[in-house]
Amino acid sequence: MTSIGTGYDLSNSVFSPDGRNFQVEYAVKAVENGGTAIGIRCKDGVVLALEKIISSKLLKSGANKRISTVDRNMGVVSSGLLPDGRHFASRARDEAAQWRRTYKAPIPTSALANRMGSYVQMYTLYSSVRPFGITAIVGGWDPEVELPVDGQVGSGPATGSGGKKEGVKHGGPFLYMIEPSGLYWGYYGAATGKGRQSAKSELEKLDLAAGNLTLEEGVKEAARIIYAAHEDSKDKDFELEMTWVSSLDGPTKGRHQEVPKELLEEAERLAKKALDDDDDDDEKMED
Amino acid sequence: MQPTGMLGEDGIHIDMNHLKTGEVNLGTSIMAINFRDGVILGADSRTTTGAYIANRVTDKLTQVHDTIWCCRSGSAADTQAVADIVHYHLGMYGITNDEPPTTQTAAAMFQELCYDNKDQLTAGMIIAGYDSRHGGQVYSIPLGGSLHKQPYAIGGSGSTYIYGYCDANWKDNMTEAEGVNFVKGALQEAIKWDGSSGGVIRMVVLTAKGANRHLYLPDQQYKGPGTN
Numbered sequence: 035m036t037s038i039g040t041g042y043d044l045s046n047s048v049f050s051p052d053g054r055n056f057q058v059e060y061a062v063k064a065v066e067n068g069g070t071a072i073g074i075r076c077k078d079g080v081v082l083a084l085e086k087i088i089s090s091k092l093l094k095s096g097a098n099k100r101i102s103t104v105d106r107n108m109g110v111v112s113s114g115l116l117p118d119g120r121h122f123a124s125r126a127r128d129e130a131a132q133w134r135r136t137y138k139a140p141i142p143t144s145a146l147a148n149r150m151g152s153y154v155q156m157y158t159l160y161s162s163v164r165p166f167g168i169t170a171i172v173g174g175w176d177p178e179v180e181l182p183v184d185g186q187v188g189s190g191p192a193t194g195s196g197g198k199k200e201g202v203k204h205g206g207p208f209l210y211m212i213e214p215s216g217l218y219w220g221y222y223g224a225a226t227g228k229g230r231q232s233a234k235s236e237l238e239k240l241d242l243a244a245g246n247l248t249l250e251e252g253v254k255e256a257a258r259i260i261y262a263a264h265e266d267s268k269d270k271d272f273e274l275e276m277t278w279v280s281s282l283d284g285p286t287k288g289r290h291q292e293v294p295k296e297l298l299e300e301a302e303r304l305a306k307k308a309l310d311d312d313d314d315d316d317e318k319m320e321d
Numbered sequence: 322m323q324p325t326g327m328l329g330e331d332g333i334h335i336d337m338n339h340l341k342t343g344e345v346n347l348g349t350s351i352m353a354i355n356f357r358d359g360v361i362l363g364a365d366s367r368t369t370t371g372a373y374i375a376n377r378v379t380d381k382l383t384q385v386h387d388t389i390w391c392c393r394s395g396s397a398a399d400t401q402a403v404a405d406i407v408h409y410h411l412g413m414y415g416i417t418n419d420e421p422p423t424t425q426t427a428a429a430m431f432q433e434l435c436y437d438n439k440d441q442l443t444a445g446m447i448i449a450g451y452d453s454r455h456g457g458q459v460y461s462i463p464l465g466g467s468l469h470k471q472p473y474a475i476g477g478s479g480s481t482y483i484y485g486y487c488d489a490n491w492k493d494n495m496t497e498a499e500g501v502n503f504v505k506g507a508l509q510e511a512i513k514w515d516g517s518s519g520g521v522i523r524m525v526v527l528t529a530k531g532a533n534r535h536l537y538l539p540d541q542q543y544k545g546p547g548t549n
Binding site: 136137138139142145180181182183184185186187188189190191192193194195196197198199202204 | 355356357358359418425426428429430432433451453454455456457458459460467468469470471472493494528529
């Protein structure tokens with residue numbers, strides 16, 4: 035690496051002459067070694083999925099969950115240094131709770147992404163701290179219905195409020211990815227970690243921008259993509275962890291939850307089958 | 322002075338003289354209503370210091386965002402301070418979140434201030450606003466700092482005289498003209514019977530078209546001049 039020995043990579047608060055912050059770039063390297071994490075924004079919800087590498091056979095399977103719930107309607111998954119991910123989730127919860135205290139309403143996904151982006155960016159400015167060694171994916175469902183102010187009494191006129199603009203859609207599924215630099219964008223499909231390249235190319239094939247993929251299809255695609263992304267690190271064992279959040283009339287009723295066991299197992303079965311079919315195809319081509 | 326709510330020799334004393342000597346009081350009639358296209362706020366214009374009318378053309382309808390306003394009753398100083406704080410925070414909200422705050426956001430802020438500082442404040446507020454997502458909304462925050470969403474809300478000393486009038490004449494989904502007449506009729510009664518209310522009738526109509534002020538003068542029998 036060009037940075038070694040130049041001294042420009044020793045501190046956060048020092049730029050290299052060509053305008054780079056090497057500490058941030060090293061943090062990105064930490065992310066590139068983490069288990070693959072992806073998020074899919076479907077038309078009726080968001081799926082978060084993670085390839086959890088099993089570092090020891092002594093760990094209890096299914097325990098040590100890595101996808102966190104931030105607020106009722108929102109979840110976060112990260113790839114990279116695990117403790118940094120936990121601190122990120124903890125801060126995200128604080129931000130969501132603080133928003134609720136001030137505004138007596140749930141935080142919009144965009145606002146949470148904005149606040150967490152600012153928080154992560156702060157860790158690129160000072161020599162006393164190091165940047166976050168994670169890239170985080172935030173998925174949430176902003177309420178499509180009108181919510182009362184937390185704690186309010188009464189509900190206004192029996193005929194409803196007058197003067198509403200009709201035919202405008204509000205709320206819906208949202209997905210953001212926040213990088214160690216503090217940079218964040220909104221995505222239809224997001225991938226990070228070791229298998230991000232193959233995951234991204236699979237996500238691109240789904241044509242998510244068209245908005246046709248349903249949440250349940252999204253769950254199956256997410257499982258398939260994680261399994262496909264794991265092909266490059268086949269020697270290591272892994273567990274698939276998946277959560278989802280749907281609309282109020284969907285399966286999770288607007289809440290961020292783990293994907294139910296039956297659906298998860300079905301998605302895993304299909305993912306393994308898709309891999310096997312791929313292998314068969316390859317063999318045929320060899321013939 | 323007896324402490325508030327203490328049991329004295331002759332029973333429970335509620336301290337009604339909460340104002341400091343010379344403090345300006347909005348002995349008031351205020352109200353806000355929902356109608357077909359949004360909300361209407363209305364108020365009299367009398368401000369008193371004891372028996373003296375300190376201001377006969379007060380504006381008790383205060384803007385806290387483009388189409389979120391409030392009616393103030395109680396201590397003029399307290400309610401102005403609270404409205405100023407909310408005005409600041411709603412302005413910040415609009416800039417930092419790239420979208421205007423809703424009436425709920427405003428109501429939540431007013432309530433938090435009025436509840437947390439209830440021991441220090443004499444503030445009875447009515448919050449009314451319009452936004453395209455939720456339409457018109459009316460919230461009442463009485464003395465203790467509770468939050469009530471209502472079809473219409475009345476407040477201030479003059480409101481005690483018009484509970485019957487409002488209940489008898491209220492209709493959901495009125496037109497703007499009907500709404501203005503309802504508010505005007507109610508406030509005229511309140512002014513007539515309440516010694517601490519009087520002067521002109523001010524109104525603000527909040528719809529998708531924005532905020533529109535009305536003025537009705539006693540020397541024109543509250544018939545005009547209406548909108549400017």
